[in-house]
Every structure is written in structure tokens, then in C-alpha cells.
Amino acid sequence: MVEAQELALAYAGGARALDGVTLSVAPGETVAVVGESGSGKTTFGMALGRVLPVGAERVGGRLTVDGVEVFDAAPERLRALRRDTLGFVFQNPMTALDPTMRVGRQLARATGRRAPEAELAALLARARLDEPERVLRAWPHELSGGMAQRVVIAMAIARSPRLLVADEPTASLDASIRDKVMDTLAALSAEAGAALVVLSHDLRLAARRADRIAVMYGGRVAEAGPAGEVFARPAHPYTAALTAAAAGNERPGERLEPIPGTPPALFARCEACAFAPRCPMAIKRCHDERPETRRLAGRDVACHRAEEMLAAPAREAAR
């Protein structure tokens, strides 16, 4: 469904947001792209539909979505891709919904045809909204954050897209409804048979919902692999550092270990390992040679010492 090969992208002004992303998403698969600010995950998610600011330029590699070369396609082909194949869910539902239109009308517009109210209500019911008829008649500002986000999700799958991209879909929502909203997202995309790409900084969310996890750092995919294994047995030191810094897995009294240093801001292709300055396992080679993405024990990992990482015993569960 998605095939990114060494995709590199720079913004106007030279900031290099993506520095060679290699990732693939199979049809119907759920992939969580995890990373901190500056990792490039949002840029990658938006690149899938080429929803990028003026001046953003592809400076290397290719990106294919549903057979369409995103950065080489003609405008009409691209528009057709966005309209029929892609669906986007953004972080803030209140800005995604038009405040001047009732929900029902926006939902009808999202379907692209004159859908009868019963059908729209059924769509909202599938999105786990109680009282769908009442929601259809409501204005966006009358909805709670969780309800609004579920409406947005319903709108995104209205045209049965084959790829859904969700950028921090639950970040601005309460902890209590996050699960419900993620359930909606997972269920609706499964029903539509769509692949789902979730961009998130929340490791637990990613681990629970995804088939595969891709960890991004410095504009590249540090490692990608099956959800159950990536955090339990990291192949990349950054993934290990991330799980060590995340609250929730520590024992009482144990200290969290933040990663020393700050993420890089790239302006040119990084000819070494972007994580090397902060990596506890860095050797000379990491500072000199750019690690290529290789396949190792079911993972795609870009690290010179991945074999040693995998050989180490898996982290025990916290409880």
C-alpha cells in the first residue's frame, strides 16, 4: 500500500525533515510511527498525501502510495489519490470540523454524494457515537472532544479510503476516552479494509494497537518491526533509550533515564548515524559511517550494532 524508499524531504529554508525514510505498509495493516518532536513523523504522515507546505521539496528517494508515485504524479492523479484513497485524521478535532456547519451536513459532504440521513446515522453508530441522530443535528462546538474526533474519523472513512493517516489522534483528548476513540479508529479502518498509519509520541498507545511499529529519529526510521517485539527487545539503542525514559515501566523507586542531549536539526544528509552523539553504544564507526537499513530477525533496523542489541536479553515486564 505504501512504499517509501530512502525518502528525503526538505522544507523551504533548508531544514531537512526527512533524511532517507524506508518503510512499507501492507494493505490492511496498522503501523504506528513513533517518535519525538523533530523526528519527522508528522512530515512523513503528511507526505503520504503530499499535504506539505509551499516550498517543501523532495530531495531524494521515492514514495509510492497505492501505486501512485506521490512526488511525480500529475495534479489530477494526486487529487484523485487524496479524494478516493486517503483519509486523514488530525490531532485537534475542533479545527478539523467547520464550525459554521452542522455535523450532518459536513458528514454528508464527506461522503461526496447525497447520502440519506439513515446512512449517515448508521455511520456515526459504527463510530460508537450514542444518539447519532442528535449528533447529526448538532453544531461542532456542542460536541465534546471525544465525540468530535469520532465524527472526524467517520468523515475520514466515509469514502472507504484504502489508507488512513492519523496524526496524534488522541493527543488532545482525555485519557478516559482515548481508548474509545482508538477503538473506533481501529474498528472502522478494519471494516473498510484500510491500512492505518498512526503517528504518535505515545509508546503505550502504539504498542497496544499496531501490527507493526516504526520508530523514527532524525528523519529516518531507526527500526521497524512487529509491535509486540520492538519495545520488548529493541534492535536500536534509541528504542531502548525511549522505553527507559518512558514512565510506566519502572519499578517503584527506580529512576527514569532521560536521553542526554537533544535531537538533531538536519540541514543536509547525515553521513553518520544521527543518534550517535547521544547513543550509549556508539563506537567510532557510528560517527563516521551512515548505517544502512537492513533486515534482521524480522526487523528493519538502521544501526551498526543491531546484532548486539538483539542478542541482549529481552527487558522483563514491569510487573
Add this chain to the structure above:
Amino acid sequence: MTAPVVELEEVRVTFGGGLLSRRTTEAVRGVSLAIAPGETLGLVGESGSGKTTLGRVCLGLLRPTSGVMRFGGEPFGRLKDRRGQLSVVLQHPEWALNPRLACGVSVAEPLAILRRGGREAAVTRMLEQVGLEPALARRYPSELSGGQRQRMAIARALITEPRFIVFDEAVSALDVSVQAQVLNLILDLQAAHGFGALFISHDLAATRYACDRIAVMRRGEVVEIGPVERFYATPETAYARELMASVA
């Protein structure tokens, strides 16, 4: 036995019911708790649980509709009289500091309000304590990262050596690694300065890392309150166990 820093006794907060509206909302229903000096109490709950309202009561920003709020064993009095004794660190790093003021000026503001001198030295001292280069005092907030801004906010919160600090979702908007840094900072600073703290959050994982005791709020009431160890094992109430499930 020293008096608790903050003590709430059967506090109720009801909104609405003014001249024109008859609808009232009970945000807080009869909450009693006490925070000892040097202790961090976590306040966990969903939005609508009343935790933010309770935080505002503890800061003296909101008068309870009924019940008593005591500060250091005495009735709270007016916020004006308590200047410098309490402070707050809020959620959004992008609005924590006035974008039009240099960071150092923002950090020194509580001292300026108290009309105390020696501000530059105090700012330098605080910045070092929160792990920031003193030179950053001259920069503007837009030039700093979210984590740096939040640390500036913490420096500002500590500059008057308050007895009580409220952290309201203070780490929720931060990246994983930065969150760890700031949480560690809060732990270290409390060990060094001995302030009492209220740590409000929806994130149980971060809360139990930073707190000595945790209170769980739901619909305006405290449904469970106990030592943090309980929240690493099994809490007593079903609701608290539900919240725990999201931490696994």
C-alpha cells in the same frame, strides 16, 4: 507535628446559579485532604473530575462554595497576603512565559511583585538549579524548546522559595525523554527545597513516578487516596484499577 501546608475540609465548589441562570454544576463535592510539608500529592482523574477546580481552590484562585481551605494551619485569607508562598506550573509550555518578555524577566517576576532586589543573582541561581544555562535568561520564549520553557516556568515557580507548588498537567505536553528530565527535576528540587506539592495529571504513570501519595478523583469526589506503592500494585477501588489498566 507541623501543620499541613494545605488542608481541605469538606470543600464544595458549585458553579452557576447566578442571577440569570438556574443551572448549577457541582464541580467538587465534599473533598477533604491534607498535604504535608515536603510531600507531593498526586491528583489523578479524567477531565470533568474536578481536579483542575480543586487545584485552583488550593491556589486561592477560587473560593469554595462551602468548606474550609487552610494554608499552613491558618485560614487562607487573601491571595495578596500569600504572595510568594505558593506558585504554579501549568500545562502548555508555549504559553507558560510571556512571549514579549525576555525569559529572565519572566522568571524574576515573582520577586518583582514582592519588590525584592537581587533579582539577577536569584535568576542565575535558579536557572542553574533547573539545569539551564544562565545565558538563556536573555533569550525570548520563542527561541526555546518546550522542555526548556517548562524548566523556566519551574525556575520561576521556585524563585520565592514557596511552601507549596501546584503542578497542573505540567509534563503532559512534553516528549517522552523531556518528560523524564522534568519529572526527575521536580523530584530533585523537592528533595532540596522541601516544598509541598500537588501534582495534577490524567497520566497515572507520570503521577506515580513523581508522588508520595495519590488521590483519585471522579465526578467531584475523591474515590481513593493512598500511598503510591498501592498504585504500583493493586489499588482498592475498581475505578482506580481501570485507570491502572491504561498504564500497562
Add this chain to the structure above:
Amino acid sequence: MRLPRDPLSVLGAICLAALVLIGLLGPWLPLGDPTAIGAGPRLGWPSLDHPMGLDELGRAFLPRVVDGIGATFLLSGAAVLITAVLGTILGMAAGYLGGLADDLVARGADVLFAFPALLLGLLVAAVMGPGAVSAVAVISAATLPLFIRVVRSVTLGVAGRGFVVTAEVAGASAWRVMLVHILPNVLGAAVVQLTYALSIGMIIESALSFLGLGVQPPDASLGSLLRQGSPYLTIAPHMVIGAGLVLSLAIMSVNLVGDAIRDALEPLRGRPLT
């Protein structure tokens, strides 16, 4: 703050600067004597000696227009200044203090807003007598309500931000919060609104003077010059055209500069999809 460099903004800025300069330096420019009656034929058409022709008393029209520019800018500028100071204080107080202050200010502004500017002009002129002072009062009264609304609205937004709440907890007085925290963050939107108020003010001033309620002869403003020239529109249109063109130019350049400032402060450029 990055100033826009697009042609229209630059043009507007240059025009405005030129007009203001001419208005300020008018009396010292070698453009002729605005009061010399009989300097040329009455209602004379524009020529090399008199680029804007002559009026019905034979006075050269160009220097009168230059005087007019100065007067128009001065009056509208003074009025907008009053609006700025008064409106900022009232708007911030309404937005930040809320309660009774908000009710009084907001409702008061609404009442004032309901009056059309010219009706206000008639009322004020009836009370204070026509003239420059009453023109300033009217312009101020007419531009105040919208300005208060804008300041109040921005204040409401700023008042909820973290740094304001933190200052309150630290014990800052309401005055301190408004002066140190709210005002600097309101200035941007206020300046933008003030430039628009200026252009509206110039239109109102011209309308008042055209009706005879503003600047009185022998003083001239662009509006009163229009009034002066309008009876002769068919036989000697150069007066109306001259004054009208300059007025249009002045208003347009103020608007363009206002747009440029707004774009510089709030670059909400729509992001076209690549």
C-alpha cells in the same frame, strides 16, 4: 516581524510616506500661496503654472490641496490617537476584569456602534458647533466601538494563558497584569485595527467637512475642498477631481499599509497543497 515586500505593500507605504511628508512640510514647500486671491484666472484649468488649476476666487488649488492633506491627516490622526488610548484602556478592562466593567463597556460600545457616523456628526455638531474639534470628537466616537471590541476580544484570549494565571498566583495586581502581560500582547492587533480606523476616520472627516460640519473656511481639508469644488463640477471639474484623487490615494495607501502590518504580525498565509 517581517515586513511584506510585495509590490502593493511597498507602493502603499511609499505613497503614504509621501503624502504625510507633503502634508507636514506643506507650508514650506514652494508650491504657491493657498490664500492669495487672484493669483490667476478664476476657475482656471490646470496648467504648468498651476498644476491643479485655480478655484473660484482665483487661488491656486494645489497649495490648498496640500493644506488639505495636512488637515485631513492631522484631524483623523488626532482622533485615532484618542481612540487608541481610550479604547485600549476600556477594552482591556472589559476583557480582563469582566463582570460589571465588561457589561458597562461592552454595552456602551454597542450603543455607540448603533449610531451611523454621520448621525453622530450631526448630533455632535449641534452640541459643540461645527469645526475641527467636533470633527475629531465624531471620528473618535465612530471608531471607538469596533476598536474596543477588538481589544476586548484579544484580551479575553490572552487572559487565559498560562503566564497570566501564573502572574495572578504570584500576587500580581490587576493593573500589573494588564500593563505588563496583556498590553504587549494586544498591541499587534490594536495597531492593525488602528490603521483601519485611520482610513475610516479620513472618510468620516471628509464627509463631515463636505457637509459643512467639519473644517470651516478659510481652513481647508480634502473634504471641504470637495465641498468647495462641487458646485463647479460641470464647468471646472479639476477641483473635485484633484481633491478626490488625492483623498482616494490617501485612504488607499493607509489601507495597504494596514494590510501589510496585519500580514507581518499574523502571517496566516493559506498553505496551498504542493
